Amino acid sequence: MAKHHITLTLNGETVETLVEPRELLIHTIRERLNQTGSHIGCETSHCGACTVDLNGESVKACTILAVQANGAEVLTVEGLAAGGTLHAIQEGFMQEHGLQCGYCTPGMLVRAYRLLQENPNPTEDEIRFGMAGNLCRCTGYQNIIKAVQYAAAKLQTTAEAA
Amino acid sequence: MTDQTSNTGQAPAEDRVQGIGCARKRKEDPRFIQGKGNYVDDVKLPGMLHLDVVRSPYAHARIKSIDKSAALALPGVYAVLTAEDLKPLNLHWMPTLAGDVQAVLADEKVHFQMQEVAVVVARDRYIAADATELVQVEYEELPAVVDPHAALEPDAPVLREDLAGKTAGAHGARTHHNHIFTWDVGEKDATDRAFDNAPVTVKEQLFYPRVHPCPLETCGCVASFDKVREHLTVYITSQAPHVVRTVVSMLSGIPESKVRIISPDIGGGFGNKVGVYPGYVCAIVASIVLGRPVKWIEDRIENLSTTAFARDYHMAGELAADETGRIKALRVNVIADHGAFDACADPSKFPAGLFHICTGSYDIPVAYARVDGVYTNKAPGGVAYRCSFRVTEAVYLIERMIDVLAQKLGMDKAEIRLRNFIKREQFPYQSALGWEYDSGDYETALKKVLDAVDYPALRKEQEDKRARGELMGIGICTFTEIVGAGPTRNCDILGVGMFDSAEIRVHPTGSAIARMGTITQGQGHQTTYAQIIASELGIPSDEIQIEEGDTDTAPYGLGTYGSRSTPVGGAATAMAARKIKAKARKIAAHLLEVAEDDLDWDTDRFKVKGVPGQEKTMKEIAWAAYNDLPEGMEPGLESVDYYDPPNFTYPFGAYLCVVDIDKYTGETSIRRFYALDDCGTRINPMIIEGQIHGGLTEGFAVAMGQQLVFDESGNISGNTLMDYFVPTMVETPHWETDYTVTPSPHHPIGAKGVAESPHVGSIPCFSNAIVDAFAHLGVTHMTMPHSAFNVWRQIHELGLDARDAA
Numbered sequence: 001m002a003k004h005h006i007t008l009t010l011n012g013e014t015v016e017t018l019v020e021p022r023e024l025l026i027h028t029i030r031e032r033l034n035q036t037g038s039h040i041g042c043e044t045s046h047c048g049a050c051t052v053d054l055n056g057e058s059v060k061a062c063t064i065l066a067v068q069a070n071g072a073e074v075l076t077v078e079g080l081a082a083g084g085t086l087h088a089i090q091e092g093f094m095q096e097h098g099l100q101c102g103y104c105t106p107g108m109l110v111r112a113y114r115l116l117q118e119n120p121n122p123t124e125d126e127i128r129f130g131m132a133g134n135l136c137r138c139t140g141y142q143n144i145i146k147a148v149q150y151a152a153a154k155l156q157t158t159a160e161a162a
Numbered sequence: 163m164t165d166q167t168s169n170t171g172q173a174p175a176e177d178r179v180q181g182i183g184c185a186r187k188r189k190e191d192p193r194f195i196q197g198k199g200n201y202v203d204d205v206k207l208p209g210m211l212h213l214d215v216v217r218s219p220y221a222h223a224r225i226k227s228i229d230k231s232a233a234l235a236l237p238g239v240y241a242v243l244t245a246e247d248l249k250p251l252n253l254h255w256m257p258t259l260a261g262d263v264q265a266v267l268a269d270e271k272v273h274f275q276m277q278e279v280a281v282v283v284a285r286d287r288y289i290a291a292d293a294t295e296l297v298q299v300e301y302e303e304l305p306a307v308v309d310p311h312a313a314l315e316p317d318a319p320v321l322r323e324d325l326a327g328k329t330a331g332a333h334g335a336r337t338h339h340n341h342i343f344t345w346d347v348g349e350k351d352a353t354d355r356a357f358d359n360a361p362v363t364v365k366e367q368l369f370y371p372r373v374h375p376c377p378l379e380t381c382g383c384v385a386s387f388d389k390v391r392e393h394l395t396v397y398i399t400s401q402a403p404h405v406v407r408t409v410v411s412m413l414s415g416i417p418e419s420k421v422r423i424i425s426p427d428i429g430g431g432f433g434n435k436v437g438v439y440p441g442y443v444c445a446i447v448a449s450i451v452l453g454r455p456v457k458w459i460e461d462r463i464e465n466l467s468t469t470a471f472a473r474d475y476h477m478a479g480e481l482a483a484d485e486t487g488r489i490k491a492l493r494v495n496v497i498a499d500h501g502a503f504d505a506c507a508d509p510s511k512f513p514a515g516l517f518h519i520c521t522g523s524y525d526i527p528v529a530y531a532r533v534d535g536v537y538t539n540k541a542p543g544g545v546a547y548r549c550s551f552r553v554t555e556a557v558y559l560i561e562r563m564i565d566v567l568a569q570k571l572g573m574d575k576a577e578i579r580l581r582n583f584i585k586r587e588q589f590p591y592q593s594a595l596g597w598e599y600d601s602g603d604y605e606t607a608l609k610k611v612l613d614a615v616d617y618p619a620l621r622k623e624q625e626d627k628r629a630r631g632e633l634m635g636i637g638i639c640t641f642t643e644i645v646g647a648g649p650t651r652n653c654d655i656l657g658v659g660m661f662d663s664a665e666i667r668v669h670p671t672g673s674a675i676a677r678m679g680t681i682t683q684g685q686g687h688q689t690t691y692a693q694i695i696a697s698e699l700g701i702p703s704d705e706i707q708i709e710e711g712d713t714d715t716a717p718y719g720l721g722t723y724g725s726r727s728t729p730v731g732g733a734a735t736a737m738a739a740r741k742i743k744a745k746a747r748k749i750a751a752h753l754l755e756v757a758e759d760d761l762d763w764d765t766d767r768f769k770v771k772g773v774p775g776q777e778k779t780m781k782e783i784a785w786a787a788y789n790d791l792p793e794g795m796e797p798g799l800e801s802v803d804y805y806d807p808p809n810f811t812y813p814f815g816a817y818l819c820v821v822d823i824d825k826y827t828g829e830t831s832i833r834r835f836y837a838l839d840d841c842g843t844r845i846n847p848m849i850i851e852g853q854i855h856g857g858l859t860e861g862f863a864v865a866m867g868q869q870l871v872f873d874e875s876g877n878i879s880g881n882t883l884m885d886y887f888v889p890t891m892v893e894t895p896h897w898e899t900d901y902t903v904t905p906s907p908h909h910p911i912g913a914k915g916v917a918e919s920p921h922v923g924s925i926p927c928f929s930n931a932i933v934d935a936f937a938h939l940g941v942t943h944m945t946m947p948h949s950a951f952n953v954w955r956q957i958h959e960l961g962l963d964a965r966d967a968a
Binding site for chain 2: 020022023027030031034035036037038039040041042043044046047049076077078080081086090093094095097099100101102103104105106109127128129131132133134135136137138139140141142143144145
């Protein structure tokens, strides 16, 4: 199958690769670009394990073709920590025990990262609705909600100090 | 819960080592929150090929022909394998854990929809998927048998032609061509007599639907056979890597020493990853044949349809009692739908698992239980979905039946439990069906919960609401589990006793590495095992590395399922540490020039009794172990322990659930769920609470929505996440947790295991709450799942949704 040349900004770096026209973005990211943090749990856009941030929106990378992402800015879990410092949402998940097996975690983190930009101070209900596209089989979600609240508080404190 | 993780200079010694009882943060988290986990699908080996599976569209059919020429002609396809190709290797069938055989690839017949018929190996996963479409299979459809009761009709179709003429299976006589086994326990005649003489009896048909554990990561493997070294490495999503090594060696003929099984990070198991599946076997065969690494990763539809299921128990429960509600006898008859092959993952001697824990938390003088296993045209399995073997079914039975009895007697559902509990002073307690319960205090647990929720006020509110025609239910569940399989005198898998193991090495500078035969799938072993060692040896838990899952380095163990890690692996860890401590004491005595009896242990050091300042820390002792030893002592400071538990452990809990039901839509709102668990000694309160939240949520899923549904032709409907209910954050209730501590008397640190209790205990609690909302209208049982539609049907049948004419 003839391949297409695409260019992406992946976690701040410009990358180029050849993809099949039918290739899913999640496969391109994981297998061609070797960023395996984002996972595959269903390939039908229900579980959210493959969630990435694409041009400032949360997108399930199992239901978008790589060619559709040509020219896009893509952020995955590997790009959350900056300069060796964990992002507040990563810290929150660790502090509040927001993960167990870790499989849903990259998608959860990337979705929570975006949610907190859309709504910096969400209520518990807003978190529950805002992250309903990401399934977790281990935690029962309660500590994930606490982790998002932890990050929201920390980001606000940091913003006020700045 | 207090957070004891602060690590300041003023912290007491016990806090410094972060041992048992400390809510320390998890050692696993840094890699997972940065995308640096290493799951099976992340494994990429040079020259790796991809395997995909051709599956049957029919539940029951004869295979007339398979034409693989078009698939083989597709560029990038390396091989297409069918049962014919596996036959010369004698690998077209494989033994199951339950003493049956299972087709690796369908041999002449398919027995369930989505059964593996052929596999394709190709350069990448897209080509492999294309090629599966090009394999032409001609079928002759046969009548399918979906209902296990129908399967036992005299003229039912013969499902397993390969068993023709076999009147006995692995578990005794077969009474019908679709019958697998009859297993019974207890005193039948005495039980029947107790029923004949009892003033009150109740009976209820309880169907526990077929469900699936559905971990977020599906099953898969990467098999890599090195033709030069004749060595096989398999990265695999397995909850029992050492058992897989034994099975692979037995199947392939490769010496066990040349088989290396690695369970890397596992994305949840919940019982789904205990078995050995055809996809694994085919990937291994393909790698051996082609001499290249071969990856097989199932998709979600394949996962829900084929790699095991749980439950599917049709239970007839009966209780006999006196007029005061004291239970006199329990009788249970079960038809167990095992699907097309008996591939249940149970200890060999227990074809119905530990189902005979079904007398529950109650002092029942006599009981009898019988289970008949039956073949149907459905996928094989019968795994323990976040529970010990068939314990969820058993607990569901007794916890539903005691409510049915309470309703018959007009008794309060808390009162009937208090009246029948095994009393604290009766432990160790011998149950009517043969178990010795180690410890418990059920009354204290239930009373604590009733106080916490103000139970009398809730019942008063319910009475008022009923008077207004509103539906409110209060569910109670006071469960006892049996976990930690198990004593090797009666527990084995494929003949290997169900011990578990730990190996600890203390390095010269005082840090340590430990390896276990279990494997974490999210439970946090790398955190909690280190805490056990920290408490035993005084080495800070941050300086203890825990490794599991690589059979080349870890000692042999039976793996992680049935809440056995803490009861068995945790015990082995404590015992291995104690062997090191015994040697350390001798070294300390030598260094301090005193007798061993003159030493006291204090957190992380030995002190000479009555001589302040005369002491040796574990760090100093570790150094001495490599250069300054008593005469004749062998150098080094390490140990290994294979722990054969003297008994199971019996965690318990008291749960209470309050629901409000919309009488027009059938939608249930979980207003409150209060879960009190007693898992004995608590190693890490933060992790325990997380495990309980997760188990409650999985229980919520089972009770309220999960079911693998089949039509009369055996078509599975609902095998994607569109249809199969996995709760999101929106539906999931808020959980309240509580605890009591009743240590296990026979476990080295008194711990019992916890992660499965909330699943086992919550499911009947939800059902009890739903049924309780209708109890005043004479409803005694409603079949799960309690989806809005199913609940509405009950409402509609009772005419409760009739609107007043305006």
